[in-house]
């Protein structure tokens with residue numbers, strides 16, 4: 001007959017044993033004890049039954065259609081994000097180059113030159129305002145984790 | 149991770165994510181929302197990094213965090229959903245079907261009576277078959293505490309089931 005305190009010590013290790021998460025030494029200790037102790041052997045069976053019972057629960061499955069829509073939606077969001085990034089980045093580069101060329105060009109009509117500069121600066125300010133507003137809206141959006 | 153690789157990994161991890169979300173939220177609609185958010189996150193810039201362990205554990209941790217957020221937002225007590233349609237297709241023999249049905253609903257009822265932390269760790273280990281290291285990642289707890297937490301949860305469920313059995317005539 002084995003000592004009661006030995007059983008208490010071994011109890012938690014029974015779970016580790018079921019899950020194959022014990023070191024070799026601990027595993028052997030459990031096996032030797034269980035071989036000689038009917039109480040712990042019964043306890044081991046009981047814990048195994050719990051594992052089997054929960055493992056066999058029929059938890060509802062996600063249907064294929066919902067999953068497909070989910071994947072498409074998520075991947076479309078990121079693709080759209082990359083698209084916007086390229087569009088805005090490219091637009092800024094082209095505009096910058098155009099302004100640079102324009103400022104260097106010789107012209108006899110300074111009024112037209114400064115008028116056009118004002119026009120483009122205005123356009124840029126508007127664009128920034130729109131982007132800022134979108135970013136603020138995104139903060140309250142539940143999909144804020146997506147980077148654009 | 150490459151796009152095609154990510155899609156494949158998501159395909160494999162999604163059923164686990166949904167099962168966990170369903171247990172934590174108790175509603176199909178909310179579970180699908182949590183899963184959707186996690187999928188979007190997986191495609192985003194701070195996505196999975198192999199240095200963080202397995203993809204499954206990373207994904208389940210994201211799903212779990214979304215579930216906790218949603219639960220906080222909605223302040224709703226989760227109810228365990230029990231799907232009878234999954235029984236019908238699983239087994240043809242009506243007698244085993246009946247026996248399993250009874251046993252499963254008993255386990256489901258007693259599981260539902262446990263505190264959320266115990267229910268959660270039991271689903272992660274018994275139903276989703278995660279290793280202790282993966283469970284530690286999902287719950288963000290020290291790896292050394294998984295065995296004792298799990299053992300407490302198993303013991304609690306075993307106690308409840310034993311009491312049920314004793315009540316029987």
Ligand SMILES: [Zn+2]
Pocket residue numbers: 002006007010033037038039040041
């Ligand atoms: Zn013993």
